[in-house]
Structures are given as C-alpha cells and as structure tokens.
Amino acid sequence: MIEKYRTSFNANFNEQKYQDFLTKITTGYPEITFRLAESPVFLPEKLKQQLITAGDEIIALIKRNDFKEITQKAIPKDWAVPNENDHPHFLTFDFGICKDENGEIVPMLIEMQGFPSLYGFQMHLANNYKEIYGLEKSLTPLFNGTTEETYFDLLRKVIVGTHQPHEVVLMDIDAVNQKTFIDFFLTAKKTGIKILSPEQITKEGKQLYYQEGENKIQIKRIYNRLIFDEIADEPTIFNKGFDPREELDVEWATHPNWFYRISKYTMPFLKGKFVPKTQFLNQLDVIPSDLENYVLKPLFSFAGMGVIIDVKENDISAIKDPENWILQRKVTYEPIIQAPDGGVKAELRLMYLWPDGEEPQLCINLARLSRGKMIGVRYNADFDWVGGTVGLMEP
Numbered sequence: 221m222i223e224k225y226r227t228s229f230n231a232n233f234n235e236q237k238y239q240d241f242l243t244k245i246t247t248g249y250p251e252i253t254f255r256l257a258e259s260p261v262f263l264p265e266k267l268k269q270q271l272i273t274a275g276d277e278i279i280a281l282i283k284r285n286d287f288k289e290i291t292q293k294a295i296p297k298d299w300a301v302p303n304e305n306d307h308p309h310f311l312t313f314d315f316g317i318c319k320d321e322n323g324e325i326v327p328m329l330i331e332m333q334g335f336p337s338l339y340g341f342q343m344h345l346a347n348n349y350k351e352i353y354g355l356e357k358s359l360t361p362l363f364n365g366t367t368e369e370t371y372f373d374l375l376r377k378v379i380v381g382t383h384q385p386h387e388v389v390l391m392d393i394d395a396v397n398q399k400t401f402i403d404f405f406l407t408a409k410k411t412g413i414k415i416l417s418p419e420q421i422t423k424e425g426k427q428l429y430y431q432e433g434e435n436k437i438q439i440k441r442i443y444n445r446l447i448f449d450e451i452a453d454e455p456t457i458f459n460k461g462f463d464p465r466e467e468l469d470v471e472w473a474t475h476p477n478w479f480y481r482i483s484k485y486t487m488p489f490l491k492g493k494f495v496p497k498t499q500f501l502n503q504l505d506v507i508p509s510d511l512e513n514y515v516l517k518p519l520f521s522f523a524g525m526g527v528i529i530d531v532k533e534n535d536i537s538a539i540k541d542p543e544n545w546i547l548q549r550k551v552t553y554e555p556i557i558q559a560p561d562g563g564v565k566a567e568l569r570l571m572y573l574w575p576d577g578e579e580p581q582l583c584i585n586l587a588r589l590s591r592g593k594m595i596g597v598r599y600n601a602d603f604d605w606v607g608g609t610v611g612l613m614e615p
Contacts, residue, residue: 222262222614226558229259229353233560241352245345250402255607260349261557261566261587262359263611267317271327272363272582274494275313275570278332279580281490282311282482293543294485296520299448301465301476308334308478309378311572311580315494317565319554328551329495330567334474334482336445337571338400338608339375340407342584343368346610359612363582371583376411378573379473383440385412388473389430392445393417393457404445413443418461426469428462441471448476449520484519484546496549501542507533508547519544557589559605565590568611585611 238258246252281287311334315327338345346361347368362371380388388411390404395415398404404415414430421439422429428439446464451457458464464476487498501516508514516528516535528535531547539545555563569586587610591603 221267221556222264225262225356225359225612229262229355230558230560232353233258237353241348244352245348246402249344250405252402253399256345257587257589257607257609258605259557259559259589260346260355260609261568261589261611263568263585263613265614267325267327268363268613270494271315271568271570274315274327274329274492275572275582277492277494278313278329278490279311279572281486282307282334288481290489291481291485294480294483294519295477296448296480299452299465299476299480301472302467303472304475304477305472305576307574307580308482309474309574309576310334310336310339311482311570311574312337312586313570313572315568315570316551316553317556317568318551320493325554325556327494327568329487329490330551331484332482332486334478335447336443336474337569338403338586339571339573339584340405340410341400341403342571342586342610343371344402344406345608346612349610349612355612358615360615361584361610361612363584363613365615366581366583372410374573374575374581374583375407378575379407379411379413379441379443381441381471381473381576383471386414386432386437387440388413388443389416389421389439389441390414390443390445391416391418391421393451395445398445400445407443418446418458418464421461423462423466423468426467428468428470439470441473443473444476446476447479449479480520484517487548488546496551498546498548501536501539501545501547504536504542504547507536513550515548515550517546517548519546553590555591557605561605564605587611 314331316330318326318328320326342361390408390413392398395404395417408415416430420430429436430439488500511531514531516531518526553565555565557564557566567588570582571584572580572582574580588608589606591606
C-alpha cells in the first residue's frame, strides 16, 4: 500500500486513538454492531488503476444487449418481481488483494452485486478516520475527482429520482434492528427519505402508502435494502404489509431482480486477468485433479454462507442441484497491510451509482481487513486489526 502513510500511521497508532475513533463515529448516531478495523487502507495509484480497469470490464458485460437473456435463470421463480427496469442503480464489486505468478500485487474478483451497500456510511467512516488519526486532509475514498458534495448529490439523484423525498422510502425487514442501521440513518439524513419496514406500508389497488400523522402519503419509489434470500424461509412475512412480487405502481432503486442477475451467477460469463476461473457446477466436464485449489459456492447465498473451502470429490457428488452451484479457482489473499504484529489480508469493494438515463459512475469504496480463513465478521471474531474500513487515496 502507500508506504509513507502506512509507516506514519503505525508509528503514531495507539489503542486510545482507536477507542476515541469508535466513540466519535457513533456520537449522535446509531450504534454500530459490526467491527470496524483499527486502520484505513492506503490505496496506491497502480492498484487503484487496476481496480478501475477490472470494474470497467465487468460493466462491459452488464451493458451487453443479451445480458438479461443470459442471466434470466438467475432469478428464482418464487422471488421474481415484475416491471424490472433496464439497469441496476447500484453495482458493487469485491476484489481480494493478491499476488500474481510474478509476485505483483493484483486485485482478483471475489463477489459482485447489483444491490446497494453502505453508500451512506462510507464517507462518514472516512471522515472519522481522517479526523481522529490526524491523517492528510487530501486523502479521499472517492474516485474520479468526486467531492463529498457531488457524491451525495448523485446518491440523492439515484435514490429519490424525479420525486419528492417524502414520496420515497428506504425499505428493509425490521429496519431499525439491522446491523447496518447507521447506514440507513445516514442515508435518510442525506436524502430526506423515510425508513420503513414492509408492515408499515399499505396497499390500495396497485398503489402503496404510508401514514405520516394524519396524512396518508403515496410511495412513488422504494430504495430497496431487503434481500429476499434472508426471508426465503418465511413466506408469510409479507402478509402484514404488501408483497413486492405483485403488480405495483411504484419504482424501485434498485429493482430486486438485479440482486440475482448480478451475483455469483454472473461470474462464469466473465474472463480476464482479474477474474478467477469460474464454472457452473452442472457444466463441469471433468472434476479438476487439484481440487485443493478450488472453492465451491452456492449461487443463492450471502455473507459466505454455505461456501465449501476445502473441496473434496464427495462434496461435489453430494450436491443435488449442481445448476445452483459454481466451482471457482481459489484466490489467495496476500497479507499486504502491515499491522503492528504482522500482515493482514484486505478486500476492496468498488461502489458504483447508475442514475436513470446516464452511465454507471464509480464513486466510493469499502474495504475489509481479515486474519481469518475468510473475509467476514464471523470468521474474524477473535482478532484485532480486522473488520470494516475504507480505502483512502491521493487525489
């Protein structure tokens, strides 16, 4: 990473500064229930450009005329939502930071989603790292000369669209108790929209409403944070409110079908130096002799659930629905972040906004640090210098 910033950060780091950071970032805001790392990532120019190139290659696939055709089977029939628009409003691509065969640091694609992530929180996170640790003010989590003001203007445009903020709602199940509620809170604060659970929304004909005091307000657009995978075992969950799978007179940002289209399902269609070899399991002609170099992933899961890291032949033969699994060449993360007691692995998420009628724009990033076998909170519970963070770059 950028050596001068890393050396200076580590030399000046102490536990009290980290505790001050944790206190400051939630003062006046909801509690953060996921672990934040002790340090940001200082992202060098070469790696930044590689990430931009890798993202451009993925977007080229998504913009193909036949993209909807080749990803149609990605959408489970029981969870398909009508009136899908022509592109997602949010794109997130996760890259592990690795070394190639020449010993060069490179990003390798791990995961992708056509679904919003912590778009409201990451700027708040970056600002707090910079303030509490006294970092260089010009360091930024934003790409392409975007400023904090222009970033939130664009985010507001994507979420609210052509409507008034009170006509747009952020929706998730039990929203106030979600781990990412601080992101919901910050997003609502920046955009002026309401945060609602489905049971707080009523349906009359094809129109949706919520109650604000004595007023019944029609919902014109939904900023969707509800992941259907999380509620697949609870088919009655919509009985208290409305069912998103019905014909409705409402816009989506982003439409729920894009969660499935842009996912692990998309990866077998991608080729390039920043994408590990990936195959649908039901299209596998020969089981590789070096299975120790592969990982087996269910298509329809999230946060690493169901992934088989140490793959054996009997794992493959035991799978009853191979069309819903991929076999992917393992990516070996390089512990390139120097903590006081050794190296830490890193993952970078590129976060795009795609306004209606415009082109997708790379805006901000998210990073995660890990010492565990996998990236993610549940795999790093007993370590320090791990968790959510952000990449900071020179302008």
